[in-house]
Amino acid sequence: MSGNLKSWTSLRSDKMDLRIVNARVVSPENGELIRVNVYVEGGRIKAVEPSEAPLREAFQEIDAGGDVLFPGFIDPHVHFDDPGFTEREDFETGTRSAAAGGVTTVIDMPCTSIPPVTTGESFENKLNIVEPKAYIDFALWGGVTPQQVESGEYEQTLENLKQKGIVGVKFYTVSGMDLYPGMTVSCMDKAFRKLKELNLVCAVHAEDFHLVDYYSNLMQENGRYDPESWCEGRTYEAEPAAIWSLVGITEKVKNKLHIVHLSTKAGLSIIRCEKAKGLDVSAETCPHYLLFNSEDFKKMGAILKIAPPLRMEEDRLGLWEGLKDGSLDFIATDHAAGVYPGEKNHPNIWKNYAGIPGVQTAVPSMLTFGYHTGLLSFLDIQNLMSRNAAVRYGLYPRKGTLAVGADADFALVDPDREWALDPGKLETKGKYSPLAGEKFKGKVMKTLVRGEVVYEDGKGIIGQKGYGKFIKCDL
Numbered sequence: 382m383s384g385n386l387k388s389w390t391s392l393r394s395d396k397m398d399l400r401i402v403n404a405r406v407v408s409p410e411n412g413e414l415i416r417v418n419v420y421v422e423g424g425r426i427k428a429v430e431p432s433e434a435p436l437r438e439a440f441q442e443i444d445a446g447g448d449v450l451f452p453g454f455i456d457p458h459v460h461f462d463d464p465g466f467t468e469r470e471d472f473e474t475g476t477r478s479a480a481a482g483g484v485t486t487v488i489d490m491p492c493t494s495i496p497p498v499t500t501g502e503s504f505e506n507k508l509n510i511v512e513p514k515a516y517i518d519f520a521l522w523g524g525v526t527p528q529q530v531e532s533g534e535y536e537q538t539l540e541n542l543k544q545k546g547i548v549g550v551k552f553y554t555v556s557g558m559d560l561y562p563g564m565t566v567s568c569m570d571k572a573f574r575k576l577k578e579l580n581l582v583c584a585v586h587a588e589d590f591h592l593v594d595y596y597s598n599l600m601q602e603n604g605r606y607d608p609e610s611w612c613e614g615r616t617y618e619a620e621p622a623a624i625w626s627l628v629g630i631t632e633k634v635k636n637k638l639h640i641v642h643l644s645t646k647a648g649l650s651i652i653r654c655e656k657a658k659g660l661d662v663s664a665e666t667c668p669h670y671l672l673f674n675s676e677d678f679k680k681m682g683a684i685l686k687i688a689p690p691l692r693m694e695e696d697r698l699g700l701w702e703g704l705k706d707g708s709l710d711f712i713a714t715d716h717a718a719g720v721y722p723g724e725k726n727h728p729n730i731w732k733n734y735a736g737i738p739g740v741q742t743a744v745p746s747m748l749t750f751g752y753h754t755g756l757l758s759f760l761d762i763q764n765l766m767s768r769n770a771a772v773r774y775g776l777y778p779r780k781g782t783l784a785v786g787a788d789a790d791f792a793l794v795d796p797d798r799e800w801a802l803d804p805g806k807l808e809t810k811g812k813y814s815p816l817a818g819e820k821f822k823g824k825v826m827k828t829l830v831r832g833e834v835v836y837e838d839g840k841g842i843i844g845q846k847g848y849g850k851f852i853k854c855d856l
């Protein structure tokens with residue numbers, strides 16, 4: 382009896398849960414496409430073998446038909462608004478949208494929840510609400526407010542949040558949110574010191590408060606309600622000015638700094654220069670800054686309203702260079718859905734919601750306008766949209782790689798499939814996109830999370846609600 386059991390056990394372990402045959406993967410060394418078979422067991426990658434190697438047995442098979450198998454994409458900057466602003470988005474619709482876009486892990490922001498994630502209790506509250514709704518895996522950002530710093534309680538709240546497994550802390554130099562106000566220099570200096578002690582990344586929305594406050598009010602006092610007034614109010618120099626202050630504090634404190642949704646070439650120059658000096662600063666930009674400029678905003682209006690605003694063509698082109706030369710570390714979407722059309726159709730630009738839901742369109746956008754234009758290679762896309770964020774935020778090598786032992790998270794992509802975007806069919810609650818009607822080349826055919834297919838082209842979402850897991854930062 383025991384002998385039988387033993388042989389059954391070894392047989393069982395020889396046969397894999399899943400094999401993906403005929404896939405092409407991008408070599409992390411040289412970017413070449415290699416034809417492989419990938420084996421999955423227990424939700425993890427068990428083996429990656431050349432396609433000529435003898436096939437191993439598996440209970441299930443996916444024939445990739447030569448499509449490109451990327452490690453699951455990671456969107457490190459999303460606002461899924463849960464709990465608190467679920468008329469805009471919730472964790473169910475947000476993670477469904479991610480799955481349909483080839484994204485297998487999102488990192489959700491702390492500020493667009495009620496209450497914001499600024500204490501261990503609010504973290505637990507959010508986790509209990511969102512985890513049962515998740516279709517894909519997720520990590521969480523923590524937060525801190527100026528009130529917490531001024532009262533001194535921030536030292537304890539940040540320690541608690543670190544223990545819970547946040548990837549880092551996000552705050553604003555200028556904020557439009559009553560529950561999550563912007564930070565002063567003295568608060569930032571103190572928070573940076575604590576975050577350095579905790580070895581946590583500090584991500585900052587960088588626009589100078591005084592510049593944005595004065596010029597935004599001036600525009601409205603002068604009766605300016607056109608899209609251009611949004612750009613002029615959130616004046617260009619506000620971003621480099623804030624980044625300059627932040628890197629100055631970081632030079633003194635030596636903390637890990639991250640600049641979110643970079644929009645200007647001037648801001649990029651500072652980051653490039655500070656990186657060369659060895660400062661621990663990283664930065665991201667978003668598809669909308671790579672694909673649109675302020676002229677597009679003038680024509681399209683509220684649908685492209687975002688903060689910071691879209692900038693000039695030379696900024697847009699500069700950001701592509703930043704992706705190529707390593708000054709920018711990754712592409713994030715800043716996915717933020719407004720109620721559509723209600724929050725996106727006011728004739729006064731100042732009264733519209735600032736946000737674009739991008740988690741589902743980011744990968745096809747970068748294939749179409751990055752890869753097929755020759756601006757990015759597959760390896761660039763793999764690094765900028767998966768590996769680099771995993772490394773920066775302590776999710777690597779569990780996420781962000783096809784190495785043996787990693788979670789079996791995959792996006793299977795047909796890089797040449799052509800299709801057109803109908804925003805009405807997006808999984809997000811915000812069924813709008815500045816890319817509406819756009820022709821794409823490159824499509825996500827399947828998304829797998831820990832070895833389970835959660836999305837399939839033609840079938841839609843086939844994963845289970847609540848399957849997605851919270852992934853703790855390992856820094």
Ligand SMILES: [Zn+2]
Pocket residue numbers: 458460490715
């Ligand atoms: Zn954001």
